[in-house]
Amino acid sequence: MRNKQTKKSVFMLSHLESGFTFVTTLISIVVLVFSIPFVSYLLRQVSVDNTMNDVSVGQxxxxxxxEVMQAEEIKLYPHQLKLSMHNGDEATFEKYGNLIRRQVDGTGHEIYLRDIKDITFSSFSYGFHIIITTVKGEKYDKKIIYYP
Known part of the structure; x- marks a missing residue:
């Protein structure tokens, strides 16, 4: 009889080789699906310095x-500013809720700034001082000079 040579088979008896299997891929996908919402929640909780508030107050x-440069007469009150314009209108800046609004002759509602806790006007010899406190507790101040 003839001796047959046996060829090596593709079939493996031992499955101990390391590598990704379908089960390990499924487990890693499940871990990702459950961890992504927690990561997004944690990223939202990190306080990021928001410069948009600084820009809006500066604006x-x-x-x-x-407005002060265009005004003929300026009347200052602790929480209100009234400007008499050249055309006879009177513009009023005041806190309204958590907004700073501008009204002309007591009508209208033009919003200039949002999320405001307090606004204070104080006078000095060559102008006035504005102090704004936001709802987050940030304080901004500006000295505005009277122009002839």
Whole structure:
């Protein structure tokens, strides 16, 4: 009889080789699916310095300065500013809820700034001082000079 040579088979008896299997892939996907919501929650809780508030307050101060430059007469109250314009209108800046609004002759509702806890106006010899406190407790102040 003829001696047959046996060829090595593709079939393996031992499955001890390391590598990714379908089960390990499923387990890693399940871990990712459950951990992503927690990671997004943690990222939201980290306080990030938001410069948008700084920009909006700075823009408010620019608008206020421009209004004062156009005014003929300025009346200061502790929490209100009234500007008499050249055309006879009276513009009022005041805190309304948590907003700073502008009204012309007591009508209208133009919002200049949001999320405000307090606004204070104080006078000095060549202008006035505005102090704004936000609902987060941040304080901003600006001295606005009277222009002839």
């Amino acid at each position: 408010f101060f620019i608008f206020m300065r421009n």
